[in-house]
Amino acid sequence: MKRLLRWAMLPAGIVALIAFVLHRGVHDVVAAIDQAGWALLWLVPFHALPLLLDAQGWRALLGGRASLGFLWWVAAVREAVSRLLPVASIGGEVVGMRLARWRVRDATAVSASVIVEVLVTIGVQYAFSALGIVLALTSRRGVGIESIALGLLLSLPLPVLVFALVKKGGWFQAFERLAARMFGASHPLTQGIGGANLDAALDALMRQPGTLLRAFAWQLAGYVLGALEVYWALALLGEPVTIGEALAIEALTQAVRHAAFMVPAGLVVQEAAVMAFASMFGVGMDAAIALPLIKRMRETIFGCIALASWQIAEMTRRQRERGASANATGDI
Template sequence: MKRLLRWAMLPVGIVALIAFVLHQGVHDVAAAIDKAGWTLLWLVPFHALPLLLDAQGWRVLLGGRASLGFLWWVAAVREAVSRLLPVASIGGEVVGMRLARWRVRDATAVSASVIVEVLVTIGVQYAFSALGIVFALTSRRGAGIESIGLGLMLSLPLPVLAFALVRKGGWFQAIERFAARMFGASHPLTQGIGGAHLDAALDALMRRPCMLLSAFGWQLAGYMLGALEVYWALALLGAPVSAGEALAIEALTQAVRHAAFMVPAGLVVQEAAVLAFATLFGVPMDVAIALPLIKRMRETIFGCVALASWQVAEMTRRRRTRDASAIGANGR
């Protein structure tokens, strides 16, 4: 039933967005986008740059066991799965673990790096959101932003608790023992956990604060560079804002989107947040409506290319495996 509801939310969200745009006046929105022209398409390849910084943060946690280019591609697929497919945010991480194992054979190291990266990402999101709130308040356009800041402060103990629990260790061994009691020690699910090895790998990463800070810094730099998408798009649409205001719009939008992480692809949530925060910083209504559509356009094009490349890679890998098996059989 939950899966059915997630699938149902996808068309509902699209219909709601279309209805909203039509209500506000599709002519004005089209005129705003037409003013910028085809130059807006440069936002698609530009997204590769902040994603590259994010992949470098993951590479740090993996100890450089895979090339930056490969991890950048995996990060693009992870993001596309999480944002475009009707799955919870964890779906992208699961796919990322599987793809990373194409180059890093140590499944425990890959799993540990992704788990720690998720914790680092949560910390980065809080820091980035706090930075956006600061810029919003200093620009004197932060009316109503205090409530978002209060919400972040009240929810801060949760990620701190999660970090402390992972740092304490032993949780995956406990899960493994629980699974053994539930399904039996010989069950494939129980045998596939490897709790002791995963706890040891997590402990090794959590004991390296310099590595964690490096990953944090790379990810935060990626988030800040990603805010230039808003700055550039609004400049092209004829409603420029300062770099600080663009960062605030992006940071506050990310805060709202991640708070609603269970909504597939963040449909409507992202659009409503971008619209609200853009108008807060004095962006005209027609441009404020066009901005989330442009962001969704970039996200869709970039994500579809990533998903298509994933399918091509899967088919190529299967064909090579089949050919190798055929050669081995003929050799016997």
């Protein structure tokens, strides 16, 4: 029922977004985008750069067991699945673990790296949001930012608690025992957990502060670089802002979007946040409305390309497996 209600919000959000643009005036918004021209399409390949830094952070947690190029592709697919497909919030991570095993045979190491990466990402999101709040306050434009800062501060104990619990360890063994009592020791779910090995792998990663710090630094660098999308887009729209202001707009938007994680793809929430924060930094309303539409355009195009490449890779892999199976049968 919760899942149904969650996805029922998607068409409602689309309708609300369209209604707002119509109310403001489609002609003015289109004119702002038209002023920027085809140069806006450069934002699509540009997104590959922050994603590359994010993949490097994941590679650090994997101990360099896969190439950066391969992990970059998997990261692109993970992001596209989470943002464009009707899956739960961890849907992209599940797909990412499956794809990573094409090159990294140790399933336990892959699972542990993704779990720890999610924890690192939470920390990065808090740090990036705090950076945005500081930049907004120091620019003397941060009217009403205090409430966001307070919300961020009050919610901080939750991720700290989660991090402490994971560091303590033993949770997947406990889950394995619970599954054995519920379904029986011979059930595929129980046998597929491998709680002891996963807990050991997680414990090993959590005892490597240098590795965690490198993953954190790479991810944070990716977030900062990704904020240049706002800087570039607004410059093309004829409403330039400073790099610090672009960082603040992106960071505060990310803070609001992650706070509203129950909304599919952050639809309307992200758009409203971008418009509000862009306007706060003196961006004209037409450009402020056009900016989130441009960000959605980039997200959709980049994500569709990633999803298409995933399907092509899956079909190619299945064909090779069938060919290998046919050859093995013929040899017999």
